[in-house]
Amino acid sequence: MSISHVDxxxxxxxxxxxxxxxxxxxxxxxxxAYLDNFVSDRFETQVLYASKAFSCKGMIQLVKQKGMSLDVxxxxxxxxxxxxxFDMKKVYFHGNNxxxxxxEFALSLDVSTIVVDxxxxxxxxxxxxxxxxxxIKVLFRLNxxxxxxxxxxxxxxxxxxxxxxxxDSKAFADCMSYFSDNTNVVFDGIHCHIGSQVFExxxxxxxxxxxxxxxSQWSKPLTLNIGGGFGVRYTDEDKPIxxxxxxxxxxxxxHKALDDKKVKINKLLIEPGRSIVGEAGSTIYTVGFTKQIxxxxxxxxxxxxxxxxRPALYQAKYDCDVVGKQNEPKTNKVTIAGKCCESGDLIxxxxxxxxxxxxxxIVVYTxxxxxxxxxxxxxxxxxPAVVFVKDGNAKVVxxxxxxxxxxxxxxxxxxxxx
Ligand code: LLP
Numbered sequence: 103m104s105i106s107h108v109d110x111x112x113x114x115x116x117x118x119x120x121x122x123x124x125x126x127x128x129x130x131x132x133x134x135a136y137l138d139n140f141v142s143d144r145f146e147t148q149v150l151y152a153s154k155a156f157s158c159k160g161m162i163q164l165v166k167q168k169g170m171s172l173d174v175x176x177x178x179x180x181x182x183x184x185x186x187x188f189d190m191k192k193v194y195f196h197g198n199n200x201x202x203x204x205x206e207f208a209l210s211l212d213v214s215t216i217v218v219d220x221x222x223x224x225x226x227x228x229x230x231x232x233x234x235x236x237x238i239k240v241l242f243r244l245n246x247x248x249x250x251x252x253x254x255x256x257x258x259x260x261x262x263x264x265x266x267x268x269x270d271s272k273a274f275a276d277c278m279s280y281f282s283d284n285t286n287v288v289f290d291g292i293h294c295h296i297g298s299q300v301f302e303x304x305x306x307x308x309x310x311x312x313x314x315x316x317x318s319q320w321s322k323p324l325t326l327n328i329g330g331g332f333g334v335r336y337t338d339e340d341k342p343i344x345x346x347x348x349x350x351x352x353x354x355x356x357h358k359a360l361d362d363k364k365v366k367i368n369k370l371l372i373e374p375g376r377s378i379v380g381e382a383g384s385t386i387y388t389v390g391f392t393k394q395i396x397x398x399x400x401x402x403x404x405x406x407x408x409x410x411x412r413p414a415l416y417q418a419k420y421d422c423d424v425v426g427k428q429n430e431p432k433t434n435k436v437t438i439a440g441k442c443c444e445s446g447d448l449i450x451x452x453x454x455x456x457x458x459x460x461x462x463x464i465v466v467y468t469x470x471x472x473x474x475x476x477x478x479x480x481x482x483x484x485x486p487a488v489v490f491v492k493d494g495n496a497k498v499v500x501x502x503x504x505x506x507x508x509x510x511x512x513x514x515x516x517x518x519x520x
Contacts, residue, residue: 103425105463107494110425112165114463116320117487118502119388120405125230126164126226126492128382129470133168136374139189139349144357145323145367146158148515150194151329153179154374156383160490160499171214171332171357177204177367188360194327194373196243198265215239217293217327219266221273224280224287231286239290242277243325244269246312246477250297250305250331252315265480266294291369292317296335298376303343313360317367327371328352334380336468337419363451376471383470385409385486386425387449390441399436401458406440407447408483410466410473414446422450428455442481474500482508 103110105125114121136149150173151165157179163186165172171192183193198219205227208216218240224229225251231238241344243266265383267274281289296309306328313326331344343351356370386402394400412418422438432454440447449466458464475484484503489496 103423105384106491109330110465111463113385113409113489113491114388114425114494117208117489117498118215119386119463120403120486121386122469122472122486122488123384123386124381124490124499125350126490128346129164129379129510130168130492132378132382133165133170135345135371136378137168137347139346140353140372141349142353142370144360146156146381147353148192148369148371149191150330150373151378152373153182154475155375156379156473156475157182158364158474158488158500159186159432160488161379162188164490171371174330174449176283177201177207180204180208180211180213190214191342193478194371198243202226202230202433206234209234209236209238211296212236213238215241215290215325217241217243218277218287219243221267221276221280224277228280228285228287228399236388237286237288240287240466241291241325242267242274243295244274244316244326245291246309246316247311248271248294248296248298248305250300251302287459289324291327291367293327293329293371295373296480297329299333300331301333301341301343303348304353307353309433310352310355310359312355314363314365318363318365319479321481323366323368325369325371326356326367327373328356330373330375331372332377333380334377334468336380337421339419342377360477378471380471381468383468385466385469385473386439387464387466388462389458389460390459392458395512398452399434400439400443401436401455402439403449403464404441405483405486406449407444407478408440408442408480409486410449410469411476411478412472413449413451414444415476420450420451420468422455422464422466424456424458425465427458427462429454432456434458438466474511479503479508482506 140147148171148172152173166188173194175196183331190211193213194215196217245266247261387405390402407414437451438449487502488500490499
C-alpha cells in the first residue's frame, strides 16, 4: 500500500506515527485543475488557497510556486506567507475580528486587499492606513442568507451567522456612504462564503444571483468573491463534483447572471481550501491495544482527537484501512479510538476492518484539510510530523513536536515565586 509509489509502512517506520502524509502530486493536480478551468474571457479570475485548511511553510511555498493567490485569516497565517516570500499583491486578508496589530501588519506588507467584516473594522482599517500612509483596497463580506445545507458549525451565511453584513443592513449602508476622496480605503467589491463541505451547486447559483444583483447597483466594474467550500469525498456518501466541471459551471453561471442583469465585473475570485488539500492528505496510526466489550470492539491508536478533532466536533465521517491488509476480508466491526482521556475521542465508529494486531498500521483517508490545522496539545500530546510525498520521494515539511516543545513557552522561575 503506497502513496506516490512510496510504501506506507516504510514511511511510518521512518517517520513514526501518528503521521500526516500528503500526496503532493495530487495537490498539484488539483491546483492545476482550478487554475486551468477557472478562467473567463470577460474578466480576470483568481483562485485563492484558503490557508486555514492547512498552512505551513512547505504548503504555502507550493501554493506560491503554482502561482495561486492566498486567503489568510490571521496575523499568523500572514506571517507564514511572509516567511516564504509570497507575493503580497496576491494576498487577501479575511476575518471577523482582526486586531489593530494584525491590520497594521497587513498594511505594512502591502497585501492586496482586506476583506472587511463590519463597519467598525472599516473605520479602523482607514485610520491605520492613514497613519501608515497607505491606500488599501477593501471587499465587504456580505451575509446573503443562503443555506448550504452543511453542518451548522461550518455553515456561515445563514442570517444568524457571525460573519459579514446583511446587504440591506444599516451597517452596510454606513460602510458604503463612508468613502470619500479623503479615505485611505478603496471600495473594490463584495465577498460571500456560504459554508464548507458544500455539494449543492444550486446553493452557489443562488449565491451568485444574489451577489450579482447586489453588485449591479454600482456602475464601476468591481471584484466579486464567491468564497470557497467545495465538498470532498470522505466516504462513499460524499459525491463531489469534478473540479474542472465545477469551475466551468461557476464561470458559465456568473456569465449568465451578469448578462441577465447587464452588469460587468472586473474580477471573479474563489477561495477553496479543503478541496485542494483534503483528499491528498491521510493519517497513519499504529494500533496499540485492542479491546472487546459486550457491545463494541476497539482498536486503540496512538493519536486521536489531538490530531483530528473533526469527528468529535462535527461528527465527521472517515474511511480507513489496515495497511497491508486492505484486500483481506473485512469481518470485524470495530471502532478506532484515540488515546485521549475523553469518551468522545473516537476517530471512526463501527467500521468494517480485517483482524488487526498491536503494531499494525491504520491509514485514515482524506484528513488533509482541517486536521493538522486544528490539532492541539491536549493531554500534552505532541503534534505529528507532516510529510509530503512526490514522484516517489518523501520530505518532512513539519517536524514532530518533542516533549521539550511542549514546555518551550513555560516560564521556569515564575511559578516558584507564587
Ligand atoms: N473562505 C472563507 C471566507 C472561509 O471562511 C473558508 C472556510 C474558506 C474560504 C475555505 O473553505 P473550504 O473550501 O476549505 O471549505 N473546520 C471546519 C471548516 C471550517 C471552514 C472555515 N472557513 C471543518 O473541519 O470542516
